[in-house]
Amino acid sequence: MSPTIDSPSIAFDNSYAALPPEFYQRLPPTPVSQPELIAINEALARNLGIDADALRSPGGIRMLAGNTVPDGASPLAMAYAGHQFGNWVPQLGDGRAILLGEVIGEDGVRYDIQLKGAGPTPFSRGGDGRNWIGPVLREYVVSEAMAALGVPTTRALAAVRTGDHVMRELGPLPGAILTRVARSHVRVGTFQYFTARQNHAAVEQLLNYVIERHYPEAAQAEIPALALLDAVIDAQASLIAHWQSLGFIHGVMNTDNSSITGDTIDYGPCAFMDSFAADKVFSSIDRGARYAYQNQPRIAQWNLVNLAQCLLPLLNEDKEEAVRLAQESINRFDERFVGNYLTRMRAKLGLVGEQDEDLTLISSLLNLMQTHSLDFTLTFRQLSKRSATDPFAPGGTLHDWHRSWQQRVGDEATAQEAATRLMQNSNPVIIPRNHQVEAMIDAAVHDGNLAPFQALLQAVTSPFDPAHEESPFAAPPRPEEVVTRTFCGT
Known part of the structure; x- marks a missing residue:
């Protein structure tokens, strides 16, 4: 690192801050006592046009901790509302996050840069606005794992310790801040915030903003609001199908955690399944299993219904016609989800082409996996890497199913080779398993040891590498x- 570098130069190009003041509250992050770097995502920094060495410098660390505001930033806390576990909350907003601003990446995409855990805001509702190190490390690892798996997601640019402690149920815990990068932080709950206040002008302004930034093709449609709704439905249907194909459970699919861009956002009590169970739920606060694995598609559609309700006045002046248009769009979610789900699950089973019985073949495997408590990730990987002891072998619990699968794939060697390649590229060897995530957090909290975090991060960001087959991860x-059980950060 060059000793002359003392602060990062970031080419901010802020658009959300140009919206009217009711969209946010302007305020700087709250400084911390002794910021210390945990990690920098060099590849992501490069794409954002930010010098990673500058982020590692004393000035860069102060910026990542919220102790200084970089030139060109326009720090603010975004306003939004939402349904939390089905219960309406008219005002939520960024209670512990500060959006510094936006940059145009090397890929031409506009990205938000946000400090998560940067202190209280007017939306904190009595909270301290801080993060402890556990949720920061979890989000860093899981969001980067999701990116490596090809799942649309927010990203982790950096993490720092604060030198301060935060109080949680477990007592005082070491504080930390995550620098999160996202294509957008606009949520279904952002639209709900203004609809609940009958601020129709703001809803239309938000619609135009989202279309211009994320879905410019919708501007040319006969009904831009309907084109936007269709596009968000497509994005969410694709996202949830990807989650289901990986055994990922979000844990808090509230409307304020439902991204307009179809990205995975807000990694709280999230988890990947080990043994498969369709009704699996991990979140300690999801006592009614509302967001269990099997419910995620239906909840996504329910969230989209709430978005559609916000857009009704912009669909048609006649309310009945507006409802009809919205309902037709919402009704297409099932078809779009199932189509995406089948595509991903066929790939996991090495199935080339489409046959009517494919869904039955997929469902029968999942049912057997549930009956025998088989590991979700490992079972699919075993299908592409056969051994004498896996459950597909003669005498194994899945042998009869395997014969049906072989008939579907075909007996020719070329067909088997194509299936194996497809499966190996679709089924990860490594996921951020819950026990490993908890172990790395324990090491960081109790011993100040970040080596397990670094090791797990390195593993999960190359999830399909066959070199990991014998890895403890x-x-x-x-x-x-x-x-x-998994827990949220607050």
Whole structure:
């Protein structure tokens, strides 16, 4: 690192801050006592046009901790509302996050740069506005794993310790701040915020903003609001199908955590399944299992219904016609989700082309996996890397199913080779398993040891690498390691 570098130069190009003041509250981050760098995402920094060495400098670390505001930034906390576990909350907003501004990446995409855990805001509702290190490390690892898996997601640019402690149920815990990067932080709940206040002008302004920034093709449609709704439905249907194909459970699919861009956002009590169960739920606050694995598609559609309700006045002046248009669009979610789901699950099974019985073949495998408590990730990987002891082998619990699968794939060697390649490119060896995530957090909290974090991060960001086959990170948990509950950061 060059000793002359003391602060990062960031080419901010802010658009959300140009919206009217009711969209946000302007305020700087709250400084911390002793910021210390945890990690920098060099590849992401390069795409954002930011010098990683500058981020590592004393001035860069102060910026990542919120102790200084970089030139060109326009820090603000965004306003939004939302349904939390089905209950309407008219005002939420960024209670512990500050949007510094936006940059245009090397890929031509506009990105938000946000400090998460940067202190209280007018939307904090009595909270301290801080993060402890556990949720910061979890979001860093899981969001980067999701990106490596090809799932649309927010990203982690950096993480820093604050030198301060935050109070949680477990007592005082070391504080940390995550620098999060996203294509947008606009949510379904952002539209709901203005609809609830009958601020129709703001809803239309937000619509135009989202179209211009994210869905410019919708501007040319006969009904731009309907084109936007269709585009968001497509994005969400694709996203949830991708989640389901990986055994990922978000845990808090509230409308304020439902991204307009169809990205995974807000990694709170999220988890990947080990043994498969359709009704699996991990979140300690999801007592009614509202956001269980099997419910995620239906909840996504429910969230989209709430978006559609916000857009009704912009669909047609006649309310009945507006409702009809919205309902037709919402009704297409099922077809779009199932289409995306089948595409991903066929790839996981190495199925080339489409046959009517494919859904039955997929469902029968999942049912057997649930009956025998088989590991979701490992089972699919075993299908592409056969051994004498896996459940597909003669005498194994899935052998009869495997014969049906072989008939579907075909007996020719070329067909088997094509299926194997497709499966190996579709089924990860490594996911951020819950017990490993908890172990890295424990090491950081109790020993100040970040080596497990760095090791897990390195593993999950090359999830399809066959070199990981024998890695301890590829192994499911032993019975005493199984994690049954996960917790949000607040």
